[in-house]
Amino acid sequence: MTAGTLPALYGEDFAADPGRHYERLRRQGPLARVEIAPGADAVLVTDYQAALDVLRDTHTFSKDPRPWPDTIPEDSPVRSVLAYRPAVTFADGDTHSRHRKVIGDSLGLLGPHLLQTQVSDAAAQLIGRFAAAGSADLVADYARRLPLRVFNTWFGVPDAEGELLAGRLSSMFDSGADAQDASAELVKVIGGLVADRRARPQRDLTSYFIQHPVGLDDAEAIMQIAVTFSGGYEFTANLIANTLLHMLADPRYDGSVYAGAMTAHEAINEVLWRNPPQSTSSGYYVRYDTTFHGVGLRAGQLVLVSYAAANSQSAPGGETDAWGASESAHLAWSAGPHSCPARQPALLIAISAVEQLTSRLCDMRLTRPAADLRWRPGPFQRSLTALPVRFTPWAPKAPAPAEDEV
Numbered sequence: 001m002t003a004g005t006l007p008a009l010y011g012e013d014f015a016a017d018p019g020r021h022y023e024r025l026r027r028q029g030p031l032a033r034v035e036i037a038p039g040a041d042a043v044l045v046t047d048y049q050a051a052l053d054v055l056r057d058t059h060t061f062s063k064d065p066r067p068w069p070d071t072i073p074e075d076s077p078v079r080s081v082l083a084y085r086p087a088v089t090f091a092d093g094d095t096h097s098r099h100r101k102v103i104g105d106s107l108g109l110l111g112p113h114l115l116q117t118q119v120s121d122a123a124a125q126l127i128g129r130f131a132a133a134g135s136a137d138l139v140a141d142y143a144r145r146l147p148l149r150v151f152n153t154w155f156g157v158p159d160a161e162g163e164l165l166a167g168r169l170s171s172m173f174d175s176g177a178d179a180q181d182a183s184a185e186l187v188k189v190i191g192g193l194v195a196d197r198r199a200r201p202q203r204d205l206t207s208y209f210i211q212h213p214v215g216l217d218d219a220e221a222i223m224q225i226a227v228t229f230s231g232g233y234e235f236t237a238n239l240i241a242n243t244l245l246h247m248l249a250d251p252r253y254d255g256s257v258y259a260g261a262m263t264a265h266e267a268i269n270e271v272l273w274r275n276p277p278q279s280t281s282s283g284y285y286v287r288y289d290t291t292f293h294g295v296g297l298r299a300g301q302l303v304l305v306s307y308a309a310a311n312s313q314s315a316p317g318g319e320t321d322a323w324g325a326s327e328s329a330h331l332a333w334s335a336g337p338h339s340c341p342a343r344q345p346a347l348l349i350a351i352s353a354v355e356q357l358t359s360r361l362c363d364m365r366l367t368r369p370a371a372d373l374r375w376r377p378g379p380f381q382r383s384l385t386a387l388p389v390r391f392t393p394w395a396p397k398a399p400a401p402a403e404d405e406v
């Protein structure tokens with residue numbers, strides 16, 4: 001097959017029902033060639049065991065694309081995710097450990113109690129804005145706003161600039177025409193922040209990243225912050241929205257979250273299995289010509305792991321059920337050396353965000369059938385465009401603070 005005739009991992013049809021596409025791809029075997037944007041192709045891993053092998057086998061697979069000819073068209077939107085930068089996602093071995101240590105050590109400074117308070121405060125303020133209206137779009141009004149507040153506070157980003165960043169991040173992950181410009185703008189905003197904190201350090205993650213003893217230079221600091229902010233914010237927002245949808249659409253709730261049949265934690269776990277917020281991995285590159293799970297791969301081949309497809313193969317109650325209902329067997333956090341270093345804070349934010357909302361607006365109902373909801377395009381994410389709900393209007397005791405007070 002040539003590019004253009006390969007199965008597409010982008011566009012409306014794919015976003016509407018990725019499960020159908022994964023099923024069809026899996027019929028080709030554990031790996032299948034796909035198009036991830038016009039003119040850009042990759043090998044997609046849909047089999048659970050093959051996925052684990054790619055993620056863990058650092059002798060066969062590298063994260064660094066630089067030694068190989070670049071096959072992604074110059075103007076392709078997926079460059080915003082796949083083009084090399086001096087960031088943790090594109091590093092192997094010692095360089096990877098060095099970048100990852102800065103991220104892990106800095107995130108480790110965030111105390112869970114303070115984080116819990118930040119999330120509760122942000123949740124109360126956001127809910128206070130729409131509670132009296134009796135309706136809301138839980139994506140725009142809540143799921144995307146709440147983690148943005150948290151990330152702005154963590155990194156010391158002024159709220160107005162945070163809004164700009166959020167818009168740019170959406171464009172990057174939608175893998176549309178403006179994805180590369182968005183990525184460049186993200187780097188510019190974070191560059192300004194890094195320059196400011198070099199001169200005036202504060203008690204925030206930006207300052208911790210640049211003061212870390214491993215000694216990141218400016219380009220490295222900007223890139224570690226960009227990757228941590230962008231992936232962390234986007235996927236936490238998706239996790240909150242996908243979980244709220246799961247609870248609202250699940251028959252156990254009879255269309256509302258009132259019945260209390262499932263805790264936020266259980267709902268999140270099911271979403272991590274069935275609708276992972278990051279559906280496809282970033283790039284892995286084959287180091288030498290090899291045969292992998294019966295498929296010939298050439299040196300430099302771009303390989304992507306479909307976390308969503310691999311999960312659906314082994315999800316509790318799924319085709320094989322081989323890994324049971326264990327919370328850690330799904331690949332929503334990836335696996336191997338590049339797996340998500342922020343599961344605990346991410347889970348804390350998501351659980352708390354969902355609990356705060358469902359405990360206050362417990363008769364929320366979807367205003368349209370779940371099947372009619374639309375999903376954002378792009379191969380890397382599973383992200384709703386909107387989640388409209390209705391509920392009994394509710395007046396919080398204290399008035400919602402004005403925009404500039406929050």
Ligand code: HEM
Binds near residue numbers: 228235281331
């Ligand atoms: C507090 C929020 C979060 C932060 C700060 C964060 C940060 C990061 C960072 C820095 C990496 C790169 C690790 C490396 O390459 O060694 C990463 C990877 C990853 N994260 Fe997170 N993350 C967050 C939330 C999430 C959420 C909610 C999910 C989805 C459930 C998620 C899924 C992943 C996945 C799948 C990877 C592997 C990415 C790849 O394929 O290259 N993360 N995360």
